[in-house]
Amino acid sequence: MRKMKRMAALFLSAVAAFSCSACSGGSSGAVSGTAASGKMARIDVVQLVEHEALDADYQGFVAGLKAAGYEQGKNLKIDFENAQGEQANCITIANKFVADRPDLILAIATTAAQVCANSTKQIPILVTAVTDPATAKLVQSNEKPGGNVSGTSDLTPVKEQIDLIRQIVPSVKTVGLLYNSSEANSKFQIELAKKECSAQGLKYLEKTVSSTNEIQQVAQSLVGRVEAVYIPTDNMLASGMATVAQVLNGAKIPIVTGEAGMVKKGGIATYGINYYKLGQQTAAMAVKILKGEAKPANMPIEYQKDMDVAVNQDVAKQLGITLPQSLLSKASSASSAG
Numbered sequence: 467m468r469k470m471k472r473m474a475a476l477f478l479s480a481v482a483a484f485s486c487s488a489c490s491g492g493s494s495g496a497v498s499g500t501a502a503s504g505k506m507a508r509i510d511v512v513q514l515v516e517h518e519a520l521d522a523d524y525q526g527f528v529a530g531l532k533a534a535g536y537e538q539g540k541n542l543k544i545d546f547e548n549a550q551g552e553q554a555n556c557i558t559i560a561n562k563f564v565a566d567r568p569d570l571i572l573a574i575a576t577t578a579a580q581v582c583a584n585s586t587k588q589i590p591i592l593v594t595a596v597t598d599p600a601t602a603k604l605v606q607s608n609e610k611p612g613g614n615v616s617g618t619s620d621l622t623p624v625k626e627q628i629d630l631i632r633q634i635v636p637s638v639k640t641v642g643l644l645y646n647s648s649e650a651n652s653k654f655q656i657e658l659a660k661k662e663c664s665a666q667g668l669k670y671l672e673k674t675v676s677s678t679n680e681i682q683q684v685a686q687s688l689v690g691r692v693e694a695v696y697i698p699t700d701n702m703l704a705s706g707m708a709t710v711a712q713v714l715n716g717a718k719i720p721i722v723t724g725e726a727g728m729v730k731k732g733g734i735a736t737y738g739i740n741y742y743k744l745g746q747q748t749a750a751m752a753v754k755i756l757k758g759e760a761k762p763a764n765m766p767i768e769y770q771k772d773m774d775v776a777v778n779q780d781v782a783k784q785l786g787i788t789l790p791q792s793l794l795s796k797a798s799s800a801s802s803a804g
Contacts, residue, residue, distance in 0.1 A: 507536055507756050508543045510563040512582065514575035515551035517704040518727030519741045523574055523595050526745025534753045549578060556581040570755055575701055576602050576651045583615050590755050590762050593617035594748045597651035599767050608767040616762035618748045619769050620699055622724045622738045624658040628666060630722050630735055631694045633790050640669040642692035646702040647674035655698035681706040685713040699724035707731035718785050726776035735777045744770055
């Protein structure tokens, strides 16, 4: 009997010791949501093509996550893939992501977003650098997405951008509209540009490219026929902006672009999106999803309210154009190019 009592006492002591050990082991802090309890949050990212605007968008997204407590290598794993401008690559990447079943997919640019949205209706998807998600058939409406997709739009102030052309070239009569006919976001912006040109009494000449190999020839076809060129936030032309600038700047034709990265590559000015800030804005939406505070279906598409003025004074000098002081005063040193 005494032996049995001693064994029972030893058993109870062991249980108590184990319980205390377990209590002391759970005291470390953890980020709430998906990364809580030691679980690593996983985000798979597909970017359509590499150029300054989309790169900045992704960098802002990562920075925004870090500011919210989600840091790669600690409580966050990001699988980043670049589709190199090819839809076929987007499909391969999207299929891989769906098989991996991450907590969230980020699709940067319209084509990448459309492929991802068609690949899964269960995994939450955020899109960014998409001009009009509703027109791209990514959501039921921009106000009420209704499915597994939401995100941020890079809709630019097209009216103000056409106004810029009038400020820079007061004598302008015909504006060249240059874009990739396969990009839904570009077509959407060009329709706005055509309406605005007509409203301001300007003629326009529409020219499209369908591959990077056509850029030089199509740009050359505008020479002698227009006094200025407008290019929206077009991924193909952003990648080939150096070629466009070589042709048009060489012919003394200024280019007003949809975003600052294209200004740095040879455009003369823009009033447009800050893609780094757009990425941060998208990250804030991602954090809500990771923490279980919101679902894409109930998250309206968000827009950027504060635009940046960027100018390239080297290009202006090359073209013999004196930029208005009213424009220069709005261009901060951070966003000025050249």
